Amino acid sequence: MTLTEEEVKQVKEQLFNQIENLPDEQRDVAMGQINSMNAEQLEEFLVKNNLIKGGSCIFCSIASGETPSYKIAENKEAIAVLDINPLSHGQILIILKQHKPAEDSPEAMKLAQESAKLLKTKLKADEVKTESSNVQGHGIINVIPLYKDKKLERKKAEDKELYELQQILTKQEEKKPVEQEKKQIKEVKVEDLPKAPRRIP
Ligand SMILES: [Zn+2]
Incomplete structure (x- = not known):
């Protein structure tokens, strides 16, 4: 969702009203910032500051439990x-x-x-x-x-x-006592044995 041009205008006006009581200098800076924002930045700003709910954000909705x-x-x-x-x-x-x-x-x-x-x-x-x-x-x-x-x-x-x-x-694993690792001796095959050098009689 991106704000429409009309919505952007409305939101900006609302924001201007909110900053009206700031000291002049701060207000000018804030005004400049608000004016320079495009629709996307404005929306992001609003969501970030919890001024609007990220209604379109599925992840916000899942995180809050709204979406199961x-x-x-x-x-x-x-x-x-x-x-x-x-x-x-x-x-x-x-x-x-x-x-x-x-x-x-x-x-x-x-x-x-x-x-x-x-x-x-x-x-x-x-x-x-x-x-x-x-x-x-x-x-x-x-x-x-x-x-x-x-x-x-x-x-x-x-x-x-x-x-x-x-x-x-x-599922929580039940804690089992640590079992001693059993030493297993593998069956040794004859062909695995190191070959002794052939003896010359
Ligand atoms: Zn979100």
Whole structure:
């Protein structure tokens, strides 16, 4: 969504009213800034300052819980949810709770790494690729599990599959006592033995 020309005019007028009581100098600076903003910048400014809700931002909506999702984990800055159109089985999407770039959030990066680990241990992914991007200013990190012999192919995941994945990925492991690793002596085959140099009689 981008503001229409008419909306831009209205919003700018509202902002001018709000800064009316600022000291002259500050007001002039603010006015200049407001005037120089194009529709996109203006919208971003409004969303950032919570003056309008990022109504068009699907990630804000998921982060706030307005749009339901299959949540796997969260920390204070980000949530981890299952991608409903994954490139591979179990792809996780890290979504910042605030509408800001992913690079600004070490906590989101941390959650991405934890999610990657989860995909390796619970889904036996051979490797996990993480890619951060900003969709209209909202930071997300794709955590994509890679499996041997499986190509990446985007397709819609069934609700049943997502539900099961959520169960698997959020299940707490019971702590088992650490078992002593048993030393196993492999069967030694005769042909594996080092060959002694042939003796000449
Ligand atoms: Zn957003």
